[in-house]
Amino acid sequence: MSGRSREPGRTVTSKVLALLGAFDAAHPRLSLTELATRSGLPLTTTHRLVGELERWQALSRTPDGRFQVGLRLWELGRLAPDPLYDVAHPWLQELFGNTGENVHLAVRDGLEVLYVDKVYGKRAVPIVSRTGSRLPMHPTGVGKALLAYEPDWFVRAYLERRLERPTSHTITERGRLARELATVRAQGYALTFEEMSLGSCSAAAPVLVAGRAIAALGIVLSARRSRELPRLVEPLLSATAGIARAWSQAA
Numbered sequence: 001m002s003g004r005s006r007e008p009g010r011t012v013t014s015k016v017l018a019l020l021g022a023f024d025a026a027h028p029r030l031s032l033t034e035l036a037t038r039s040g041l042p043l044t045t046t047h048r049l050v051g052e053l054e055r056w057q058a059l060s061r062t063p064d065g066r067f068q069v070g071l072r073l074w075e076l077g078r079l080a081p082d083p084l085y086d087v088a089h090p091w092l093q094e095l096f097g098n099t100g101e102n103v104h105l106a107v108r109d110g111l112e113v114l115y116v117d118k119v120y121g122k123r124a125v126p127i128v129s130r131t132g133s134r135l136p137m138h139p140t141g142v143g144k145a146l147l148a149y150e151p152d153w154f155v156r157a158y159l160e161r162r163l164e165r166p167t168s169h170t171i172t173e174r175g176r177l178a179r180e181l182a183t184v185r186a187q188g189y190a191l192t193f194e195e196m197s198l199g200s201c202s203a204a205a206p207v208l209v210a211g212r213a214i215a216a217l218g219i220v221l222s223a224r225r226s227r228e229l230p231r232l233v234e235p236l237l238s239a240t241a242g243i244a245r246a247w248s249q250a251a
Contacts, residue, residue, distance in 0.1 A: 012049075015041055019049055020058070020073075025133030029066040084215060085117055087246045088207070092119045095219070095239045099232060102220040106142040108150070109134065111158060113143045113216070135196060138163055138177060139170045141204030142216035144190035148181040149206050149213035155181060169194040189233055194223050201226045203233055205240045209247055217243065 022030060022038035030038065036046040050067060053059040057072035088105050096103045096119040103120070106113040112134040137143030137158065147155060155178070163172040171177050184190045189205040196202075204218035217240050219232050 015039070015045065016049055016053070019046065019053065020069075023069055025130060029062055029068045031066050035067065082116070083250065084247070087250055088215065088217075088243045089117055089119075091239045091242050091246070092117055092217070095119075095217070095235060096121070098235050099219060101232070104142065104218050104220070105215055106140075106146070106218070107215045108137070108143075108146045108213075111137065111161070113137055113140055113146060115142075116215070136164045136166075138172070139166050139192065139195040140218070141190045141192045141202035141220075142218040144181065144184055144192065145204040145206045145216040145218070146213050148184035148190065149208070149211075166196055167194055167198055169198075171195065188237065191229055193226055199223050201229060203229045203236055205233075205236050207240045207243045207247070209244050214247065215243070216240075 018039040018041060019035055022035050027034070027038070032046060032050060033043065035041075035050060036043045039046065041049075050059060054061065054067070054070070057070040059067045059073075060070040062068055084105075084107070092103045092105060100121060103118070104115055105117040106115045108114075113136075115131055115133050115135075118131050135143065137147045147158060150158075159174045159178060163177075164170070165172050171180060180190075189203060191201070191203055193201045199222060200220050201223045202218050202220045204216050206213035207215040207217060217236060219236055221228065221232075
């Protein structure tokens with residue numbers, strides 16, 4: 001991937017990064033035209049660069065002719081250090097073993113939660129989160145658990161935004177959401193009922209280190225079993241306390 005860019009102000013590197021950045025959890029596979037549209041590049045440029053990326057195995061082609069992130073990028077990604085994963089993963093496994101429910105770990109990235117780990121079984125309820133995906137903070141249990149421990153100025157700025165409403169149960173009223181965040185902070189955990197997706201509910205708690213939420217751990221189950229959420233709070237809090245201790249010892 002050499003040569004000079006023919007588009008003023010855009011280097012070849014910026015174009016390649018735009019192509020790779022076109023993929024996300026909602027768009028894991030893209031056609032050539034979709035790649036051009038999402039990256040803002042001409043179709044001819046997209047075709048040339050995608051060909052080079054495919055030959056280098058940064059992208060691979062699916063049976064229907066679309067493109068997805070290739071094995072070479074996955075290998076490079078695995079080289080990135082992830083101390084939080086190393087510390088927290090055993091606790092996620094233990095929590096899943098004790099409850100049999102979907103367990104995931106998330107961190108705040110900007111105004112969203114980024115899911116960094118997940119342990120689940122085939123009998124657990126399907127959920128929208130996946131490792132590497134992002135979701136809004138206010139409709140998710142882990143997002144509320146993180147947002148409740150952010151500084152007041154950040155919470156105010158977040159609530160002043162136009163808040164997404166994924167379902168009819170999503171709390172978007174500023175006053176009501178502010179009161180709920182205060183409750184989360186007072187009790188140490190968050191509960192959600194079909195706010196991110198219909199058919200599921202969750203309990204989540206922050207991983208607190210020196211009073212700061214470095215991550216949040218959540219359990220998701222079917223909304224039909226929402227009455228079981230209270231019994232999951234104790235093992236959830238035990239796991240987050242364990243992660244916090246392990247993190248402090250590793251630091």
